[in-house]
Amino acid sequence: MLRSPEVLAALADAALPRLLPRSVAALPTRVTDKFQQALIEGADGAAWTVRLSRSPAAGAAAEQADAFARLLAKRVPFAVPIAEGRMTLADRNLVTVQPRLPGDPMVWRGLTAGSAEATGVGRALAALHDVDPRLADEVGAPSYDADGYRSRRLAVLDRAAGTGLVPAALLARWERALEEVSLWRFPTCVTHGPLEGHDVFWNGHVSAISSWENASVSDPADDFAALWVLAAPEAFDTVLETYSAARSEAPDKHLERRIRLSAELQRITVLLDAVTADDEDLIDRRTAALRRLGEQTVDDESLMPAAPRVRVSAAQPSDADEPIDDAEDDTTDTDDDAGATDEVRDHEFDEDEIDDEFDGADDAEDDADDEYDLDADDTIELKIDRPDRRDQ
Numbered sequence: 001m002l003r004s005p006e007v008l009a010a011l012a013d014a015a016l017p018r019l020l021p022r023s024v025a026a027l028p029t030r031v032t033d034k035f036q037q038a039l040i041e042g043a044d045g046a047a048w049t050v051r052l053s054r055s056p057a058a059g060a061a062a063e064q065a066d067a068f069a070r071l072l073a074k075r076v077p078f079a080v081p082i083a084e085g086r087m088t089l090a091d092r093n094l095v096t097v098q099p100r101l102p103g104d105p106m107v108w109r110g111l112t113a114g115s116a117e118a119t120g121v122g123r124a125l126a127a128l129h130d131v132d133p134r135l136a137d138e139v140g141a142p143s144y145d146a147d148g149y150r151s152r153r154l155a156v157l158d159r160a161a162g163t164g165l166v167p168a169a170l171l172a173r174w175e176r177a178l179e180e181v182s183l184w185r186f187p188t189c190v191t192h193g194p195l196e197g198h199d200v201f202w203n204g205h206v207s208a209i210s211s212w213e214n215a216s217v218s219d220p221a222d223d224f225a226a227l228w229v230l231a232a233p234e235a236f237d238t239v240l241e242t243y244s245a246a247r248s249e250a251p252d253k254h255l256e257r258r259i260r261l262s263a264e265l266q267r268i269t270v271l272l273d274a275v276t277a278d279d280e281d282l283i284d285r286r287t288a289a290l291r292r293l294g295e296q297t298v299d300d301e302s303l304m305p306a307a308p309r310v311r312v313s314a315a316q317p318s319d320a321d322e323p324i325d326d327a328e329d330d331t332t333d334t335d336d337d338a339g340a341t342d343e344v345r346d347h348e349f350d351e352d353e354i355d356d357e358f359d360g361a362d363d364a365e366d367d368a369d370d371e372y373d374l375d376a377d378d379t380i381e382l383k384i385d386r387p388d389r390r391d392q
Contacts, residue, residue, distance in 0.1 A: 002029060003052060008038040012050035016085025016097040019048060031282060032273045034058035034213070039100065047100035049081070052093060058213070059094030065212040066096065067139040072190075072212070075131050078124055079201075079208035101210055103203030108196070108227055113234035117202060122242025124206040125223055129189040130248050133217040136190065143188075143217040150184045153265065160268035163275055165287045167294040170264075177261050177303040186252035191218050194225045194266060220251065221258035225266055228259050254305060261303050267293060 003011070009024040020043035027037040035058060040048045053059035069080040085097035111118045136143045144152060157174055160166050177183060192199070193214030201208040227236055244251050267290055274282035 002036055005038050008036065008050050008052060009040055011052060011087065011089075011095045012038075012040055012048065012085070012097045015050075015087035015095045016048075019085070019097060020044070021048075031279055032270070032277055035062070040097075049098050049100050051096050051098075053095075054093070056092035059088070059092060061213040062094050062096060064139060064141060065215065068135070068141055068215050069212050071135050071138060072131065072215075075135070076124075076127050076209075078127075078206050080212065081208075081210050101201050101208035103201035103207035105198040106200045106202050108230035109232075110197075111227075111231045111235035111239070113232070113238050115235070115238070116205075118231075118235050118238040119242040120202070120206045121200065121227070122239040123246050124200070124209065125195075125220075125239075126243045126246035128192065128209075128223075129220050129243075131190040133188065133190055136215070136217045141216055146184045146186050146188055146219070149188060149218045150178055154178050156265070156268065156272070160272060163271070165271060165275075165283070166268060166290055169298070170290060170294045173297060173300075173303065174261070174265060177257075180304060182305050183254045183258060183261075186219070186254070187249070188217050189220050191216055191220060191223050193222060194262070195223045196226045197230070219258060219262065221255055221262045224259045225262040228263050257303055257305070264293065264303075 005024045005026040008026065009021040013019055013021050019040065021040045022043050023041045025039045027039065029036050034054055036052045036054060038050050040050055042048060051062065053062055066081075066083050066086075069082055073080050073082065079101055081098045081101060083096040083098045085095075087095045089095065106117065106121070111121070133143065135141075154175070157171065157178065161171050192209065192212065193216070195209070199209055199211045200206060201210070224236075224240070227239060231239070240256065267286065271283070271286045271290065274286050
């Protein structure tokens with residue numbers, strides 16, 4: 001059940017007594033959103049964001065995200081949301097109040113090749129992925145090695161298969177990629193989880209990143225999945241090239257293949273969310289999107305590494321069946337990966353599928369500016385009749 005803006009303001013006032021809310025404007029809430037949010041202006045003109053979890057599980061995730069953000073804030077060159085007030089309700093949902101983050105939310109579709117925004121996103125992700133992964137252990141955030149994360153992906157795939165809603169060809173496609181061990185040899189790192197435009201704030205630079213509920217030590221590919229789908233290919237290339245140059249260690253050669261895989265697997269994540277929400281319309285839309293993806297990827301091999309070449313020698317014909325050595329294989333496969341990029345992007349996603357793939361990312365991208373630049377008609381002026389607490 002959604003609360004009215006006035007109730008959210010009252011909850012914020014209780015969670016942070018010095019807030020003294022003067023006005024409130026609710027932000028849009030989608031069916032599968034785990035939080036309801038509103039922007040609040042305090043009596044002193046300060047801007048705040050109040051978030052209310054929509055389930056106890058989301059509240060627990062917000063608690064862990066806040067602990068994670070407090071440690072992360074000292075290690076990254078951008079701001080992260082830190083709650084200054086919190087309160088647990090009788091239904092075990094959590095209210096948090098945090099200062100409004102600096103800057104405006106980004107729009108991935110608006111990124112252009114070579115732009116300051118695209119390079120800024122690449123550098124911000126590189127800084128995040130270079131954070132010491134032991135940070136996750138300090139707050140109990142999930143932490144996986146590459147093989148453990150692959151096993152987790154397989155488990156989610158099994159759950160999706162159990163719904164009977166995923167085309168068999170897609171299940172086979174993804175299982176094959178998940179069982180290709182050469183794709184899963186990389187160092188895991190601190191990740192945000194699929195990073196959408198409205199999670200990233202721009203103020204001449206990447207000034208803040210929000211929504212850390214899915215933070216973990218896992219596959220860096222996940223953070224690029226929404227970018228890969230929503231940004232123009234040339235802009236995505238700028239982000240990835242800047243990221244690769246800024247990392248303290250070069251990314252593994254199969255990163256972009258796993259980015260494509262992560263983007264595709266997001267479809268089953270949001271399908272399972274729709275099943276959990278028991279929203280038949282959403283289930284139908286996301287099932288239809290899976291069917292279309294199955295049709296688009298028939299005979300597509302872009303998720304799989306190229307087969308190793310063989311050395312052919314006129315002097316020694318018998319050597320033709322011997323694979324090249326590891327060093328040459330790495331170089332050859334890297335070149336083939338570069339050529340595979342265009343092949344991967346040949347399968348364009350329909351505009352009406354984007355929201356099904358990234359849980360409303362399309363709506364959020366289109367509405368991002370509106371959410372943080374609300375009209376006067378959207379703002380409710382508050383008059384609270386109670387003793388002045390500013391001197392308490």
